[in-house]
Amino acid sequence: MTQITPQPGIMDIALYQSGAAHVAGVSNTVKLSSNENPLGPSPLAITAMQEAAANMHRYPSSDHQALRQAIGEVEGLNPEQIICGAGSDEIIAFLCQCFAGPGDEVLYTEHGFAMYRISALAAGATPVEVKERERVTDVDALLAGCSEHTKLVFIANPNNPTGTMISAAEVARLADGLPKGVLLVLDGAYAEYVEGFDAGADLIATRDNIFMTRTFSKIYGLGGARVGWGYGPAAIIDVLNRVRGPFNVSTTALAGAEAAVRDRAYIDHCRNENAKWRSWLAAALAELGVASDTSCTNFILARFASQTEAEACDTYLQTQGLIVRRVGGYNLPAALRITIGDEAACHRLIKAISEFKTQQGAA
Numbered sequence: 001m002t003q004i005t006p007q008p009g010i011m012d013i014a015l016y017q018s019g020a021a022h023v024a025g026v027s028n029t030v031k032l033s034s035n036e037n038p039l040g041p042s043p044l045a046i047t048a049m050q051e052a053a054a055n056m057h058r059y060p061s062s063d064h065q066a067l068r069q070a071i072g073e074v075e076g077l078n079p080e081q082i083i084c085g086a087g088s089d090e091i092i093a094f095l096c097q098c099f100a101g102p103g104d105e106v107l108y109t110e111h112g113f114a115m116y117r118i119s120a121l122a123a124g125a126t127p128v129e130v131k132e133r134e135r136v137t138d139v140d141a142l143l144a145g146c147s148e149h150t151k152l153v154f155i156a157n158p159n160n161p162t163g164t165m166i167s168a169a170e171v172a173r174l175a176d177g178l179p180k181g182v183l184l185v186l187d188g189a190y191a192e193y194v195e196g197f198d199a200g201a202d203l204i205a206t207r208d209n210i211f212m213t214r215t216f217s218k219i220y221g222l223g224g225a226r227v228g229w230g231y232g233p234a235a236i237i238d239v240l241n242r243v244r245g246p247f248n249v250s251t252t253a254l255a256g257a258e259a260a261v262r263d264r265a266y267i268d269h270c271r272n273e274n275a276k277w278r279s280w281l282a283a284a285l286a287e288l289g290v291a292s293d294t295s296c297t298n299f300i301l302a303r304f305a306s307q308t309e310a311e312a313c314d315t316y317l318q319t320q321g322l323i324v325r326r327v328g329g330y331n332l333p334a335a336l337r338i339t340i341g342d343e344a345a346c347h348r349l350i351k352a353i354s355e356f357k358t359q360q361g362a363a
């Protein structure tokens with residue numbers, strides 16, 4: 001028996017299941033399993049990354065000054081209150097590492113993003129799951145779920161994999177009702193899909209117990225570059241910067257993200273295309289008897305009659321080269337999460353689900 005053992009909690013972490021990208025024996029597949037932007041990154045971001053590649057023998061900027069400045073200008077935020085990470089996953093990990101440890105509790109909702117539990121366990125803290133109300137964040141349940149051990153509360157707004165969101169007034173009620181010493185983290189991974197939404201920045205301006213995380217992996221189409229950022233009270237940023245590795249974001253990632261955030265026309269285009277095909281897809285699904293909540297994101301949570309039907313549909317979609325996401329791990333076994341693809345992908349998807357429903361009716 002080895003004497004080399006990991007810290008408590010580590011072995012409770014199940015290995016992360018990322019969205020599948022291939023189906024054995026099927027060509028011409030389309031990946032709708034990871035909420036990626038089907039249009040890809042801004043062409044300006046691609047050019048910036050290509051140019052930055054020539055300088056890869058140099059270490060990257062360690063203070064991310066240029067990217068923080070660009071984000072600050074675009075979002076109307078103080079760059080001094082911004083921190084950049086290798087994806088927002090890294091910011092989530094910093095938050096848990098810095099503010100929660102053995103004996104402390106980290107709250108999130110029953111259909112909340114997987115990284116909250118993983119990062120809480122990695123920090124040695126205790127993850128605590130709280131009920132939602134019909135796939136919507138329940139502020140009362142979160143407030144009731146707090147104990148004297150609670151240190152962090154994570155909500156994604158809008159949430160993944162439900163696609164729903166709560167109002168700024170509800171977020172404010174949550175923040176203002178939390179016990180002293182608890183930090184509310186607003187994960188705004190999908191914020192850019194909601195036109196005019198500030199992801200909670202205004203609430204942060206007047207409170208010291210809210211922090212926001214954002215990402216370049218979704219509407220910016222830069223999931224492969226690994227860039228995310230956080231915004232919050234200067235005192236929290238100061239803490240997080242102490243555990244952040246000095247070179248945590250690569251030269252190419254910084255250059256790509258800076259060009260991407262400045263290309264507002266491209267982001268508006270992506271938001272509009274997503275909204276258009278999201279409405280089309282939701283209506284077409286409803287016509288086929290597949291229910292969904294109104295989505296505020298770039299995916300739809302499609303609800304089937306049962307787990308059996310959802311899994312059978314997923315299996316049929318795979319044979320047609322369409323890869324969507326099972327969400328049994330998110331306590332939603334009778335649902336499939338489907339990323340909004342481009343026009344061709346949306347048409348292929350509805351054709352396949354229609355065939356599946358016809359076969360099912362005949363069986």
Ligand SMILES: *Cc1c(COP(=O)(O)O)cnc(C)c1O
Nearest residue numbers: 087088089113160189215217228
């Ligand atoms: C995709 C996603 C993220 C983004 O993670 P990155 O590490 O920035 O790629 C964060 N939170 C939620 C809820 C997500 O769905």
